[in-house]
Amino acid sequence: MTTETSPYTVQQEKMARYAKALSHPARLFILEFLDKQSCCFVGNIVDELPMAQSSVSQHLKELKDAGLIQGTVDPPRVQYCVNRKNWSEAKALFSEFFEVESMV
């Protein structure tokens, strides 16, 4: 097993991963919705989006895999919340990225 070394910085790799998670309007909607409600059930999100339940579930999985949200089971429901730690990390990465010269 060879250790693949990326030609990119850790920050670039991490930020690209977060950016990919943010690259679909439905996922942005979910994150903003979660942030507003500070945690809610999958059903609440499904009700708000014009797509099948399975599709919403898939978007939630991607957000979870990216570390931006976390879920806790409350049978038979699942409650999702923003993962504040990683949210902060993402925020810092984007902030640093855009701040290179001068803002606004």
Added chain:
Amino acid sequence: MTTETSPYTVQQEKMARYAKALSHPARLFILEFLDKQSCCFVGNIVDELPMAQSSVSQHLKELKDAGLIQGTVDPPRVQYCVNRKNWSEAKALFSEFFEVESMV
């Protein structure tokens, strides 16, 4: 022809588009590189990345299509720079998204 109305806000659509452009480490590298040099030729970027010239050109096209960079021809070369106007817009969108407070 029916006018497709998106269920998402304009901000969400715009931000998703920018996020997609930022979702590859090579494109983050290019943007940071351009910002550091404030404009440079395609060849300079190709020299810095471990991928074929055609692949770099494709990434540049995506960044250009997303509005984050702009190119001016200086035959036979092409010079690319960050599109400051859209860069600011993207920054504002991400900033607002990540916190109603402040991004710093």
Added chain:
DNA sequence: ACCCTTTATCGTACATTTGCGATAAACTAT
């Protein structure tokens, strides 16, 4: 045990992304 509710996962289909080599295009210089 049996249903009911809720969510995740599977299988499928189609579109998009990513990377490459080869080639075209645009312009300079000789």
Added chain:
DNA sequence: ATAGTTTATCGCAAATGTACGATAAAGGGT
């Protein structure tokens, strides 16, 4: 005209993303 330099585009292949319906899984309540 010809050759050289630089970049964009094409054609291809493999991988990934997106959406759906159907089904499985995990409990709770009766």
